Amino acid sequence: MVDWKPRTELGKEVMEGKVKDIDEIFERGVKIKEPEIVDILLPDLGKEIIFIGGSPGKGGGIKRTSTRRTARMHRSGRRFNINACVAVGRPGYIGIGKASGTEHTVAIEKATQHAKLNIIPIRRGCGSWECGCKEHHSIPMKISGKSGALKLDLLPAPKGIGLCIGEEMKKIMRLAGISDLWSKMFGDTRTRFSYTLALFDAFKNLNKVKIEEPNEV
Ligand SMILES: [Zn+2]
Numbered sequence: 001m002v003d004w005k006p007r008t009e010l011g012k013e014v015m016e017g018k019v020k021d022i023d024e025i026f027e028r029g030v031k032i033k034e035p036e037i038v039d040i041l042l043p044d045l046g047k048e049i050i051f052i053g054g055s056p057g058k059g060g061g062i063k064r065t066s067t068r069r070t071a072r073m074h075r076s077g078r079r080f081n082i083n084a085c086v087a088v089g090r091p092g093y094i095g096i097g098k099a100s101g102t103e104h105t106v107a108i109e110k111a112t113q114h115a116k117l118n119i120i121p122i123r124r125g126c127g128s129w130e131c132g133c134k135e136h137h138s139i140p141m142k143i144s145g146k147s148g149a150l151k152l153d154l155l156p157a158p159k160g161i162g163l164c165i166g167e168e169m170k171k172i173m174r175l176a177g178i179s180d181l182w183s184k185m186f187g188d189t190r191t192r193f194s195y196t197l198a199l200f201d202a203f204k205n206l207n208k209v210k211i212e213e214p215n216e217v
Pocket of ligand 1: 126128131132133134135137158159
């Protein structure tokens with residue numbers, strides 16, 4: 001059991017076992033303000049660090065790093081900040097969080113807690129007319145997401161196609177339980193963090209769409 005004293009009404013309800021299913025919270029539209037709520041209701045949550053850092057490697061190309069270091073000037077010299085991005089999830093759910101700290105492990109831990117607070121349900125399905133299997137290996141329909149000048153389209157793909165999306169984004173899809181998907185990216189593609197946000201935005205948009213066909217789970 002989690003050693004935790006709830007500070008919110010929702011937290012107390014979860015602690016007392018009045019709320020047993022996280023979907024109840026999404027249906028009520030209540031904001032989750034304590035990560036322990038997610039720990040209790042989704043105990044099998046997986047976690048992935050999304051590599052948002054990168055420095056030019058030897059012989060060209062970019063070396064991916066898990067965190068991104070930013071510097072700012074201070075009277076006594078340069079001060080560094082470590083930025084981390086973490087995805088938490090399990091089939092049907094994803095949360096993305098970002099945080100900064102003076103140390104790598106601190107930034108990752110903070111980002112993980114933020115990711116839990118941002119968790120949303122992921123609608124899965126088989127929206128591919130070429131497949132039509134009605135299982136939940138892909139998404140039910142085409143959807144778009146945005147972050148700044150970056151636009152990302154996610155498209156349903158037939159079974160066996162795999163994840164046609166950037167390496168870091170595949171981590172998120174696997175957590176969410178999606179195995180086949182096509183994607184198209186437009187505009188500013190410089191940072192993997194905005195890529196991550198555009199992806200998250202697309203799933204949020206998908207949750208707003210009414211779907212009448214029985215091809216989602
Ligand atoms: Zn299918």
